[in-house]
Amino acid sequence: MKRVLNFFRRQPIWAILLGIIVVTSLFRPDFLAIGNLLNILVQSAVNGMLAIGMTFLMINGYFDLSVGTVMGFTAALTIGLQPLSVPVAIVLAIGAGAAIGAINGFFVAKAKINAFVVTLGSFIGVRGLIYIYTGEDALVGKVYEFFSFGASRVLGIPTLFLIMLAFALIGEFALRRSAHGRRTYAIGGNVEAAENAGIPVDRTVFLNFVLCGTTAAIGGVLLAARLNAATPGLGWPDTNLMTIATVVLGGTSLTGGSGSITRTLGGLFTLGVLYNVLNLFNVQSFYNLLLTGLVLILVVYVDSHLKQRRVRFE
């Protein structure tokens, strides 16, 4: 019991999520219907995938604005390259995402250009690549197995969600237990101290950008599997911002040094449940956006308020 309370204290987002779920199910028992819950899971798979890499990067003290269009580009590649066979298409798509991540990482870690500039550039540039590749047309998949895989379930749970969850678990384990994970925290907490301690800062930052590009690409593959199609507009303009919102809502620090994938999952499910609740109450979808905006502002406010109070008490 104490452990549970401690968990909620450290990751308040899960308590908030629980509160929302309890209140909603009192008013709308149909919220708890299996079909509805599974729907939330399916819809959170792609965003969750993007948020995993972003969490690494934000703990490291950076962020990547290009994940939205990278997701769109790799979704288009996954569908468009299907004639080469589906596995080859998936590998090439993920490779493309990793390559864009490597370009970002090179310019940030080696050339020392501001990450905002670098990833803003690739965000716009990759959008151009999507249009060049698709020729402004929507691509539609013709491989039935791929589409049915996207809609499939394992033990009743959507496969796409399970894939995301598997990556989330690996990510959390890597953050906590691997040398790379600890370096990521150390650099985000204090770059100079990390450098003095002999941590290979540039390499770690570079790797995290590659990682972020890769998870965005896997997100693109999952999206392609869910839609069995790709339009040039996928991921433009606010997927990247929603991904950052998910991570921040979960409670990962904006300035780096603290955070976890578990928190990000909390943020992911909270946003997913909130949208679902609005939907259940037949609120126009415009209000989803409004809610996202208000939640973001509220989270930043509460976060800074709590920090100030903590400082005062200490």
Add this chain to the structure above:
Amino acid sequence: MDGSAVNAQAQQDSSASNKPQQEAGSALTVRSFFEKQGLIVAFVVVVAFFAIASDRFLTYTNIMLVLRQVSILGTIAIGMTLVIVAGNFDLSVGSLTSLTAVVAISMHDVVGPIPAMIITLLVGLASGTVAGFLVGKLRLNSLIITLGFLAGLQAVTLIYTGGRYSRIVEPEQTWFGFIGRGFVFGVPMPVIILAILILLFSIILTRTVFGRHVISVGGNPVASRFSGIRDGNTIMATFMISGGLTAVAGIMLGSRLMAAQNYLGQGYEFEVIAGVILGGTSLQGGEGNIFKAFIGILIIGILRNGFLLLGLPYYFQWVAQWVIVVGVVWLDVASKRGKLLA
């Protein structure tokens, strides 16, 4: 006409290169010029490339077309430059452009052009005031706050119109279109408005106490606070200016189209920030130049126009923007450091 414009450009460049010449001595002149004026070099290269590739590029009509197109982003970029110089970001400008354009258009037929414009300006100022209060007074992270505004204002736009398209019913019956479509002595009205605003805010940034406070707050927040600058008020003011100028841009855009769609300004924030960055405004704050930000926006506008003139699809401009933005900033960073990689 065209030839003299190019000559004037060339003269300007050579006079600009005199300064570094005197500072750095004679040996490194060419190199140091390229390094210090990466923006101007990029501008000349882009202009020269399209001038050679297309004979329509340097015609009077086309130059005016490009200028008129960049006047919207250019107006927003002025406020963005102030916000970034003071050390923050404003990601809300795209959604605010949509909202203000929709408000201006939909109010026009209800209350008439002047009151509609006043209401629109107030909407822009109000949004800037709230964002500025949250960032300046409550010291919240501007990136996330204005990200919240990006989503929130887009939602407000959609809720306000119910998702419908807004238009002015009888565009011929009003002078409102003059702001976006009119010409004075052959110069498009939005270009004149932009020129006045650039001049005005350049003076404000470089010659007034407020401007120095903006630079100081962005450059060294702690020192400015200790020297008695109310940094919260200064930051709030930059956001109010950004909101107000975005409303001006929304009015110009609405007036040009005489109609407004709900997602009109979607993605503007990124193009504007890309232009401002090209213009050498430091993202660390404390450093920036409104005229150079305009040149940055102009490069982006020329890319769009040039690729269309060459008959290439419009989306090539995005890849070119990627290369140029990262390239110019790299040149800038590398010249300060003395080598390409750290």
